[in-house]
Amino acid sequence: MSSIPLVVCDDSNMARKQLIRALPSAWPFEITQATNGLEALEAVRAGKAQVMLLDLTMPELDGYGVLAALREEDLAVKVIVVSGDVQEEAMRRVKALGARDFIKKPADPMQLAEALDTLDMQLPAATESSPPPAPLKLPDVSFRDAFRELSNIAMGRAAELLARVLKVFIKLPIPNVNILEVGELHMALADAQSDEKLTAICQGYIGSGIAGEALLIFHDSEIDDVARLLNTSKDESAQLEMLLDLASIIIGACLNGLSEQLNLQLSQSHPMVLGQHCPIDDLIRINQRRWKRTLAVEISYGLEDHDIHFDLLLLFTEDSVPRLREKINHLIG
Incomplete structure (x- = not known):
């Protein structure tokens, strides 16, 4: 084998x-790319x-499902997890499932090389008959894909802080990234039931030619449960x-x-109440003049074992x- x-x-x-670029150039890898866990398992089974x-x-x-399947099927592969979810509990769980190491995104090339070194693999000796590895085509990266990945990493850092404050494991989604008209905010907030009362906190930010608002929405029916986790009175x-404190953290x-990640300086205003105990329709109608057309990143954090x-x-x-396009183009090269 070469x-x-x-x-x-x-x-x-x-x-x-980013990961393929971060790999040690001296190591003769034959790389297969997988876009989800099912594709990865197929590649493992195919040798x-x-x-x-x-x-x-x-x-x-x-x-997590991939690691569990590898163990269940007794498939011999050495796994290094590379993730934006940097909660201590996430690291503990993947190690318990058999991962050899954990690297936070974006992967540092030196840290990745050190993790590979610890796998104690025999580098295959090249022979005269060994064909050179086929040139690998790097994936094309769209603005939306890149911004979703940047948001995924940022989301993970916020989850790590939130997990420490609430002392629970935070379940992370895949962020949604879309250019929206204000009328489409209903779609971006699909998880929020229109007949449910909500409380929303907003926080503005500006700097480096970029401006916007962050909006954190709490379901009123869940606020008492959050208060119990934090020993807050009713x-x-x-x-x-x-x-307001949770909004500031997240x-x-x-x-x-x-x-x-983008090498920006953003100044943040103090968080403020945007709407309290109101339906989602009222929240959007009250504030639609503020938002107009927007690049929207939607993230829904879930607390494990809590509704x-x-x-x-x-x-x-x-x-x-x-x-943002300019900054991302510079980042992905």
């Missing part, structure tokens, strides 16, 4: 491109994986202060995560998109 079969499994084109670089948050079958003013961590969800929208002004 190469090491390696599977790079991530639903994001940008993430796979295309001695090593796997595995994301956690994916459609079809997530990284007094309405105390609970509102609690929601929104601040997400925006800081995006800023670091609690936090719906987060990052709404960037239409004028911000060209600057």
Whole structure:
């Protein structure tokens, strides 16, 4: 054998491109790309994986499901998890399922090389008859895919802080990224039932040619449960202060995560109540003049073993998109 079969499994084109670029150039990998866990398992069963670089948050079958299937089928592959979910509990769970190492996104090339070194693999000796590895076509990365991956990493950093505050494991979704007209915000908030009362906190941000608002929506029926987790009294003013504090943590961590990746400086205003105990229709109608056309990132955090969800929208002004494209194009090369 003249190469090491390696599977790079991530639903994001940008993430796979970054990982492939981060691999040590001296290692003779034969790379197979998988966009979800089912494709990764197919590659392993076909003998295309001695090593796997595995994301956690994916459609079809997530990284936890892949690790469980590898164990159940007794498939011999050395897995390094590369994820934006940096909760301590996530790291503990993947190690318990057999992952050899955990690297946070975006992967640092030196850290990735060190993790590969610990796998104690014999590098195959090249022979004169060994054909050179076929040139690998890197994935094409669209603006939407790239911004979704950046949001995924930022979302994970916010979840890690939230998990420490609430002392629960945070279930992470795949972020939705869309250019929306204000009338389409109903679609972006599909998880929020129109007949349910909501409380919304907003926080503005501006800097480096970019501006927008973050909107964090709490379901009123769940606020008492959140208060119990934080030992907050049922007094309405105390609970509102609690929601403002949570919004500051979640929104601040997400925006800081995006800023670091894009090398931006964003100034954030203080969080404020945008609507309290009102239906989603009223929330949109009251504020539709503020939003107009927007680049919207939708994230819904879930708390494990609790019927609690936090719906987060990052709404960037239409004028911000060209600057974001410029920054992303520079990042992906």
